Amino acid sequence: MKYAIVLALALLCATPVVAQENVPPAPYAYRQLDDPVAEARAKALMVTLRCVMCQSQSIADSDASIAGDMRSEVRVRIARGEDPEHIRQWLIARYGDYVTYSPQVKPLTWPLFAAPVVILALAALLLRGRFRNAGDRDQT
Numbered sequence: 001m002k003y004a005i006v007l008a009l010a011l012l013c014a015t016p017v018v019a020q021e022n023v024p025p026a027p028y029a030y031r032q033l034d035d036p037v038a039e040a041r042a043k044a045l046m047v048t049l050r051c052v053m054c055q056s057q058s059i060a061d062s063d064a065s066i067a068g069d070m071r072s073e074v075r076v077r078i079a080r081g082e083d084p085e086h087i088r089q090w091l092i093a094r095y096g097d098y099v100t101y102s103p104q105v106k107p108l109t110w111p112l113f114a115a116p117v118v119i120l121a122l123a124a125l126l127l128r129g130r131f132r133n134a135g136d137r138d139q140t
Contacts, residue, residue: 042078
């Protein structure tokens with residue numbers, strides 16, 4: 001009886017893993033559009049979008065299932081005639097700013113863009129003071 005319960009629990013825990021393997025890929029995950037112009041627009045957009053699972057690859061290069069779903073969604077929307085920038089904004093709204101390789105300046109992200117300028121200004125002030133003090137010592 002104990003073994004039957006353990007076996008039933010093991011099968012119950014393994015069911016989600018098996019279910020994930022049986023999900024078919026998205027229709028355009030690994031298939032290109034028939035229209036070469038539309039496929040070129042889709043590819044141009046896909047190389048600018050980051051895979052949310054791989055983190056260092058674009059969705060065009062990634063083999064992750066989520067990247068396949070994103071590729072399919074991009075191709076379907078391009079085939080419908082949507083503007084690539086509109087698709088990008090939809091994906092950003094869905095997955096966050098991380099999904100794009102070109103982040104936008106927003107109230108939350110402006111310190112990231114301003115920090116290098118501030119650091120360079122502080123370095124210039126420190127170096128200016130350092131060289132001015134060194135020049136004063138050389139003249140005396």
